[in-house]
Amino acid sequence: MGAIGNAEWTGVRLSDVLDAVGAPDASDLFVAFTGADEVDVEGEEASFGVSIAMDKARQPDVLIAWAMNGEPLTPEHGAPLRMVVPGYAGVRSAKWLIRIEVRDTPSDAPIQAHDYKLFPADVTSDTADWSQGLTINAMPLNAAICVPGSGESLPAGEVRIEGYAIAYDRRVSRVEVSVNGGRDWQQATFTDDPEAHWGWRRWTLDATLAKGRQHLVVRAFDETGQGQPERPDTMWNFAGYLCTAWHHVDVLVE
Amino acid sequence: MGAIGNAEWTGVRLSDVLDAVGAPDASDLFVAFTGADEVDVEGEEASFGVSIAMDKARQPDVLIAWAMNGEPLTPEHGAPLRMVVPGYAGVRSAKWLIRIEVRDTPSDAPIQAHDYKLFPADVTSDTADWSQGLTINAMPLNAAICVPGSGESLPAGEVRIEGYAIAYDRRVSRVEVSVNGGRDWQQATFTDDPEAHWGWRRWTLDATLAKGRQHLVVRAFDETGQGQPERPDTMWNFAGYLCTAWHHVDVLVE
Numbered sequence: 207m208g209a210i211g212n213a214e215w216t217g218v219r220l221s222d223v224l225d226a227v228g229a230p231d232a233s234d235l236f237v238a239f240t241g242a243d244e245v246d247v248e249g250e251e252a253s254f255g256v257s258i259a260m261d262k263a264r265q266p267d268v269l270i271a272w273a274m275n276g277e278p279l280t281p282e283h284g285a286p287l288r289m290v291v292p293g294y295a296g297v298r299s300a301k302w303l304i305r306i307e308v309r310d311t312p313s314d315a316p317i318q319a320h321d322y323k324l325f326p327a328d329v330t331s332d333t334a335d336w337s338q339g340l341t342i343n344a345m346p347l348n349a350a351i352c353v354p355g356s357g358e359s360l361p362a363g364e365v366r367i368e369g370y371a372i373a374y375d376r377r378v379s380r381v382e383v384s385v386n387g388g389r390d391w392q393q394a395t396f397t398d399d400p401e402a403h404w405g406w407r408r409w410t411l412d413a414t415l416a417k418g419r420q421h422l423v424v425r426a427f428d429e430t431g432q433g434q435p436e437r438p439d440t441m442w443n444f445a446g447y448l449c450t451a452w453h454h455v456d457v458l459v460e
Numbered sequence: 461m462g463a464i465g466n467a468e469w470t471g472v473r474l475s476d477v478l479d480a481v482g483a484p485d486a487s488d489l490f491v492a493f494t495g496a497d498e499v500d501v502e503g504e505e506a507s508f509g510v511s512i513a514m515d516k517a518r519q520p521d522v523l524i525a526w527a528m529n530g531e532p533l534t535p536e537h538g539a540p541l542r543m544v545v546p547g548y549a550g551v552r553s554a555k556w557l558i559r560i561e562v563r564d565t566p567s568d569a570p571i572q573a574h575d576y577k578l579f580p581a582d583v584t585s586d587t588a589d590w591s592q593g594l595t596i597n598a599m600p601l602n603a604a605i606c607v608p609g610s611g612e613s614l615p616a617g618e619v620r621i622e623g624y625a626i627a628y629d630r631r632v633s634r635v636e637v638s639v640n641g642g643r644d645w646q647q648a649t650f651t652d653d654p655e656a657h658w659g660w661r662r663w664t665l666d667a668t669l670a671k672g673r674q675h676l677v678v679r680a681f682d683e684t685g686q687g688q689p690e691r692p693d694t695m696w697n698f699a700g701y702l703c704t705a706w707h708h709v710d711v712l713v714e
Binding site: 343376380430433436437441450 | 578580581582594596597598599600601628630633634636644645646647679681682683684685686687688689690691694695701702704
């Protein structure tokens with residue numbers, strides 16, 4: 207079916223399967239997926255179950271897939287069949303798919319009902335009303351430094367810094383890297399297809415590092431000019447989800 | 461044609477007009493709009509001209525409009541015909557429309573070519589390569605406190621704080637208000653239709669203010685969990701565009 211994110215997927219469109227069985231298409235419906243795997247939820251075994259809204263389910267790049275990058279799926283990747291729900295948190299792309307159900311309500315499986323919910327900072331696990339949290343689906347803007355790794359020792363001079371940025375259904379328009387803890391910023395260069403959709407946008411920057419402990423930072427902007435929050439404490443939530451503050455890496459330059 | 465943002469618009473879909481004249485539909489094309497108004501660009505008179513990409517132009521809520529909220533357009537609002545390009549910077553919704561053109565390239569009118577471009581912080585008006593700036597179209601996540609106004613004096617006790625948030629094509633999922641400069645946050649309540657698209661999402665919060673100079677702050681999150689950057693200096697650009705940091709209002713409580 208072509209490239210979705212950073213892989214080539216082979217499968218059938220979920221929307222074609224829904225049409226083939228005459229499933230209704232109202233935008234207030236949900237499509238639920240059950241996997242063959244059992245998950246441990248607070249000490250109880252439960253079937254892996256998640257759901258997505260019908261409008262997302264009908265998008266043409268939501269697939270029931272059986273091959274990735276030209277090879278049949280391996281067991282680890284969900285063989286024989288798995289969902290591919292681009293841009294959404296990986297949890298919605300159910301593996302080892304055994305059941306698809308059109309429902310009036312989201313899946314009531316614990317993974318859908320109790321996990322992957324975003325709450326404000328003043329809510330705790332004791333006070334959370336799970337029906338009120340924001341269901342985490344689409345992913346916010348984020349960027350990370352992959353090379354060098356945190357704590358690495360490097361020789362002084364020019365160093366290649368590499369990483370990725372991602373912006374759900376938007377284009378990443380700009381990636382900036384600081385080698386002095388955020389005081390000054392340099393523009394990174396994208397190293398892959400600017401038209402690629404849903405996936406990581408990889409970038410690189412050759413920067414000169416002075417001797418000593420250096421503090422590298424990355425921040426991305428999407429096509430609307432949207433930037434990332436600076437500090438993780440501005441997005442604290444008790445479950446620890448979606449920390450998309452600027453990513454920091456400390457290195458020792460010798 | 462129904463509600464778009466915070467108004468009811470009457471007009472014809474741009475896509476229907478493009479179809480009626482047999483315009484091509486390739487996604488690498490642009491649709492340019494010329495207005496009857498002349499604008500002053502660095503001392504020279506020029507026609508108002510802008511453009512949008514064909515994919516946006518073909519969206520069903522991009523209109524050529526002649527009435528707003530059931531009344532014919534007034535001159536100030538662009539009579540007799542204007543563009544309505546939802547979610548985009550207002551500059552793309554050309555007023556006093558006199559010409560629509562399908563082009564291989566964006567409009568070369570000065571407004572499109574030289575204005576509304578976003579540059580990194582290290583670029584100045586002297587060093588800007590206008591062909592390299594990000595064309596400002598879709599608007600990033602933002603929120604503002606409208607009431608009380610900055611510098612207002614208020615009686616101590618409970619105060620109603622009001623404002624709006626906006627998130628381009630996404631839903632605003634949460635608005636938080638601090639009445640102590642950002643140390644603690646309270647959840648605002650939305651006061652309009654959560655399904656409304658493209659427009660402001662209005663919110664309100666009844667908060668108790670202590671006597672003295674108080675520092676109110678608002679921040680919004682969209683449906684992906686995306687938050688706003690905290691400080692304006694993290695998004696500085698020489699033209700002063702798209703400052704979407706947390707909005708602050710100082711009041712004196714007596």
